[in-house]
Amino acid sequence: MKLTVWTYEGPPHVGAMRVATAMKGLHYVLHAPQGDTYADLLFTMIERRNHRPPVSYTTFEGRDLGADTAGIFKKTCMDAYERFKPQAMIVGASCTAELIQDDPGGLAETMGIPVPVIALELPSYQRKENFGTDETFYQIVKGLARPMDRTPEVTCNILGPLALGFRHRDDIEEVKALLWEMGIGVNVVAPFGATPMDITTLGQAHFNVAMYPEHCETACRHLERVCGQPFTRTVPIGVGATHDFVAEVAKLAGVEPRTDLSRLRQPWWSASVDSTYLTGKRVFVFGDATHVKAAARIARDEMGFEVVGLGCYNREFARDIRDLAKEFGLTALITDDYLEVEEAIAAAVPEMILGTQMERHIGKRLGIPCAVISAPVHVQDFPARYSPQMGWEGANVIFDTWIHPLVMGLEEHLLHMFRDDFEFHDEAGPSHHGGHAPVAMAEAGGFTPQTPESLPAKMNDAPEATGSDVMVWLADAEKELKKIPFFVRGKARRNTETFAASQGISQISVETLYEAKAHYAR
Amino acid sequence: MNNPIAIPAQSCRDAPVLKQRGQREVFCGLTGIIWLHRKMQDAFFLVVGSRTCAHLLQSAAGVMIFAEPRFGTAILEEGDLAGMADAHDELDREVARLLARRPDIKQLFLVGSCPSEVIKLDLARAAERLTIEHAPHVRVLNYSGSGIETTFTQGEDACLASMVPVLPATDARELMLVGALPDVVEDQAVKLLTDMGVGPIRVLPAPRSAAMPGVGDNTVYALLQPFLSDTAAALDRRGARMIPAPFPFGEEGTTAWLRAIADEFGVDAETFERVTAAPRARARKAVAAAAETLSGKSIFFFPDSQLEIPLARFLTRECGMEAIEISAPYIHKGIVGPDMDLIPAGPTISEGQDVDLQLDRARAARPDLTVCGLGLANPLEAEGLSTKWAIELVFTPVHFYEQAGDLAALFARPLRRKAILRPQVAAE
Numbered sequence: 001m002k003l004t005v006w007t008y009e010g011p012p013h014v015g016a017m018r019v020a021t022a023m024k025g026l027h028y029v030l031h032a033p034q035g036d037t038y039a040d041l042l043f044t045m046i047e048r049r050n051h052r053p054p055v056s057y058t059t060f061e062g063r064d065l066g067a068d069t070a071g072i073f074k075k076t077c078m079d080a081y082e083r084f085k086p087q088a089m090i091v092g093a094s095c096t097a098e099l100i101q102d103d104p105g106g107l108a109e110t111m112g113i114p115v116p117v118i119a120l121e122l123p124s125y126q127r128k129e130n131f132g133t134d135e136t137f138y139q140i141v142k143g144l145a146r147p148m149d150r151t152p153e154v155t156c157n158i159l160g161p162l163a164l165g166f167r168h169r170d171d172i173e174e175v176k177a178l179l180w181e182m183g184i185g186v187n188v189v190a191p192f193g194a195t196p197m198d199i200t201t202l203g204q205a206h207f208n209v210a211m212y213p214e215h216c217e218t219a220c221r222h223l224e225r226v227c228g229q230p231f232t233r234t235v236p237i238g239v240g241a242t243h244d245f246v247a248e249v250a251k252l253a254g255v256e257p258r259t260d261l262s263r264l265r266q267p268w269w270s271a272s273v274d275s276t277y278l279t280g281k282r283v284f285v286f287g288d289a290t291h292v293k294a295a296a297r298i299a300r301d302e303m304g305f306e307v308v309g310l311g312c313y314n315r316e317f318a319r320d321i322r323d324l325a326k327e328f329g330l331t332a333l334i335t336d337d338y339l340e341v342e343e344a345i346a347a348a349v350p351e352m353i354l355g356t357q358m359e360r361h362i363g364k365r366l367g368i369p370c371a372v373i374s375a376p377v378h379v380q381d382f383p384a385r386y387s388p389q390m391g392w393e394g395a396n397v398i399f400d401t402w403i404h405p406l407v408m409g410l411e412e413h414l415l416h417m418f419r420d421d422f423e424f425h426d427e428a429g430p431s432h433h434g435g436h437a438p439v440a441m442a443e444a445g446g447f448t449p450q451t452p453e454s455l456p457a458k459m460n461d462a463p464e465a466t467g468s469d470v471m472v473w474l475a476d477a478e479k480e481l482k483k484i485p486f487f488v489r490g491k492a493r494r495n496t497e498t499f500a501a502s503q504g505i506s507q508i509s510v511e512t513l514y515e516a517k518a519h520y521a522r
Numbered sequence: 523m524n525n526p527i528a529i530p531a532q533s534c535r536d537a538p539v540l541k542q543r544g545q546r547e548v549f550c551g552l553t554g555i556i557w558l559h560r561k562m563q564d565a566f567f568l569v570v571g572s573r574t575c576a577h578l579l580q581s582a583a584g585v586m587i588f589a590e591p592r593f594g595t596a597i598l599e600e601g602d603l604a605g606m607a608d609a610h611d612e613l614d615r616e617v618a619r620l621l622a623r624r625p626d627i628k629q630l631f632l633v634g635s636c637p638s639e640v641i642k643l644d645l646a647r648a649a650e651r652l653t654i655e656h657a658p659h660v661r662v663l664n665y666s667g668s669g670i671e672t673t674f675t676q677g678e679d680a681c682l683a684s685m686v687p688v689l690p691a692t693d694a695r696e697l698m699l700v701g702a703l704p705d706v707v708e709d710q711a712v713k714l715l716t717d718m719g720v721g722p723i724r725v726l727p728a729p730r731s732a733a734m735p736g737v738g739d740n741t742v743y744a745l746l747q748p749f750l751s752d753t754a755a756a757l758d759r760r761g762a763r764m765i766p767a768p769f770p771f772g773e774e775g776t777t778a779w780l781r782a783i784a785d786e787f788g789v790d791a792e793t794f795e796r797v798t799a800a801p802r803a804r805a806r807k808a809v810a811a812a813a814e815t816l817s818g819k820s821i822f823f824f825p826d827s828q829l830e831i832p833l834a835r836f837l838t839r840e841c842g843m844e845a846i847e848i849s850a851p852y853i854h855k856g857i858v859g860p861d862m863d864l865i866p867a868g869p870t871i872s873e874g875q876d877v878d879l880q881l882d883r884a885r886a887a888r889p890d891l892t893v894c895g896l897g898l899a900n901p902l903e904a905e906g907l908s909t910k911w912a913i914e915l916v917f918t919p920v921h922f923y924e925q926a927g928d929l930a931a932l933f934a935r936p937l938r939r940k941a942i943l944r945p946q947v948a949a950e
Contacts, residue, residue: 124573
């Protein structure tokens with residue numbers, strides 16, 4: 001048993017729904033009690049889909065439990081087939097139905113439904129949403145795709161984009177454009193927009209593009225084994241990764257790595273003098289593994305940030321993220337416990353968070369600006385405008401998205417120069433966007449958390465928050481520290497204390513503060 | 523008293539009820555935690571369930587992510603399903619940890635879920651054990667918010683019903699108002715009744731556990747919400763007596779509700795008139811503004827919040843709408859009977875749901891406005907039907923005179939919006 005306040009991932013059957021809802025002509029019969037239909041609103045409200053997810057729920061009740069829940073499942077299955085006439089069906093159980101062990105797959109098999117029925121085994125008490133997406137897509141591919149003759153021209157499949165994905169809709173367009181520039185055709189995009197019929201033709205492609213390993217890695221490995229299709233390992237998020245992706249695809253397809261860079265503005269935007277203020281900004285990166293990997297590389301190599309912490313919530317990719325962290329000289333944070341992430345961020349005192357909607361809230365409370373880089377998604381992550389993360393336009397979008405929550409170059413100097421100005425005071429926050437001073441917490445919902453880990457206290461200037469019993473800030477030094485803009489004050493305090501500790505100094509004076517500043521000068 | 527309400531000769535109470543079973547597009551009772559934890563300020567709601575339960579609460583709560591809300595889910599894992607003794611030990615450990623971290627918590631609700639019920643985890647026993655263990659600081663209660671037992675707002679009913687047996691006993695002649703309403707609305711109700719000389723007035727649930735009302739043979743109570751049938755039964759068992767009335771939605775409903783209480787407390791007609799005349803006039807005026815949009819329009823209720831019947835009464839009688847179908851997750855005539863009496867026979871009355879069949883009926887009827895859950899709203903809008911999300915009715919102050927206009931406006935807004943948007947820019 002584990003106490004959970006907020007979760008990064010839903011149960012695995014929600015992952016299956018994301019696959020089913022992305023596809024056309026597929027229907028999902030879910031053995032589930034009343035109430036599990038809440039998941040429909042994720043698609044109709046957050047993603048603003050204009051149709052119901054293609055899911056029929058059996059909706060069994062307490063009084064059915066001693067009776068014939070299997071009969072209810074069979075009736076739901078038959079009714080769903082008759083009403084929706086899908087090309088194929090997937091059947092499975094939600095967490096409660098898993099406990100009553102009706103075996104939806106076995107039941108459906110006996111019913112003589114004249115289309116392929118694919119049974120899903122999604123262990124709700126062990127696994128989570130991303131397992132559900134990957135496993136469901138794999139089962140569909142395994143059930144329907146067969147080795148076939150290759151298309152005469154070079155084509156590939158684009159695999160992984162889903163319903164409720166972070167910018168999947170627009171990423172598909174960017175990937176298609178990159179392929180088109182190299183003269184590579186697209187055989188099938190799946191699951192997004194694909195029918196079961198389309199899945200049966202996956203084998204025609206020469207190779208596969210694995211857009212999001214979280215959702216398609218098992219399917220890609222299966223196709224590699226059964227249909228002899230290699231798949232891409234680079235996810236084209238960021239300038240460097242997109243160049244690598246073009247090179248990798250060119251090699252797989254046996255074509256020249258041609259690409260049109262005329263739309264790419266990010267490198268110049270990053271090199272131009274206004275961006276010098278980005279240098280060394282301390283960022284904390286957290287999200288799903290794919291986006292974290294990409295974001296860490298962009299942050300360091302393309303924005304000139306310093307990555308001070310990174311991690312992911314999907315344990316399946318823990319090893320990759322640990323390796324990545326090692327490369328950055330860090331220890332990876334692998335957890336799906338929101339409070340642990342909050343604690344880690346507060347301890348790292350970053351100037352910016354690159355995270356999910358959950359970290360956006362952490363940022364609000366800690367007064368740290370946050371840009372969202374990954375699912376879990378929010379209605380804001382489905383903008384009306386074109387807003388990809390992948391490819392050249394994705395690189396442009398990411399540059400804009402990441403710098404908007406930050407103060408701009410000269411603005412930062414003005415803040416420093418006129419820090420006692422009535423409009424520029426500390427509590428005004430570093431930006432008109434996400435980041436506000438820690439007072440924002442009370443405003444968030446009218447109550448203050450009473451936990452010992454009420455983290456913002458650590459960010460404040462209270463002398464007791466210095467983090468050491470033996471180290472004392474002399475009054476003058478404390479006063480001097482307050483002259484430093486608050487968004488870098490946490491770093492200054494920490495650096496000074498680290499420096500003092502290394503020098504065996506227990507009383508921090510103004511002198512110590514400036515010696516530390518010189519020591520850490522970059 | 524004056525202004526007797528016209529009761530139709532043939533009312534909905536006697537109409538046949540269409541009962542179908544199939545897929546239900548409704549929330550489970552866990553959803554009530556979203557508003558109950560705001561209302562009861564020293565309570566923590568601990569769902570003993572699965573990742574699905576946690577995900578539901580998070581999705582239903584939408585943007586309301588606070589530092590650490592006063593609810594959470596103890597997620598059952600593989601190991602808990604293997605042995606029952608383990609699950610209880612695990613629960614004790616999680617509760618101890620939680621209470622240590624949150625010294626402000628005085629009431630802890632262990633909330634049963636579908637999985638905890640299927641594995642027959644005895645939360646009543648756990649609550650007894652934990653109450654003793656954490657006495658006198660924290661009282662631990664339990665109720666079920668599971669989808670196999672409860673529908674959406676029924677979770678509040680189950681929660682309040684679980685509190686009734688531990689309410690202190692009293693012989694005092696008191697009025698108890700039952701239901702978790704926004705403070706602003708609750709205050710209005712108390713003021714109206716106090717101004718008539720009715721009192722003392724107590725409210726269940728109180729914002730803090732120390733202020734919970736007493737109950738006994740001299741308690742009379744009035745329900746504020748139409749989904750509190752189990753709570754009513756529990757209060758009856760404690761000797762209290764219900765004052766049946768239509769629910770206080772709209773001018774007419776509020777007046778009828780107040781009048782039933784006024785009659786019980788022997789308030790004279792003149793006093794009643796003096797206290798209610800001004801707010802009644804305001805309510806009528808405010809409703810009239812929205813009724814311009816609503817009058818003559820047809821409405822179709824999918825079952826959702828359990829408020830459907832009283833709202834249909836308000837919309838048909840005070841806003842001039844025509845109801846095509848009124849459906850509720852379940853119909854308890856002992857509770858909503860007075861509202862049904864006021865709705866003329868005609869609309870289909872349905873209980874429960876087979877959502878696909880009901881969608882067929884709605885598409886055939888093409889109502890001007892469809893009241894439904896969030897899972898259905900955008901798909902129906904895309905088919906050209908205007909919709910009103912039912913959940914907003916539970917999250918918005920809509921009871922009593924001063925909110926009557928707001929309530930009508932909630933229904934008028936989708937229609938007004940459709941009229942404002944130019945056809946060429948509307949969605950395909």
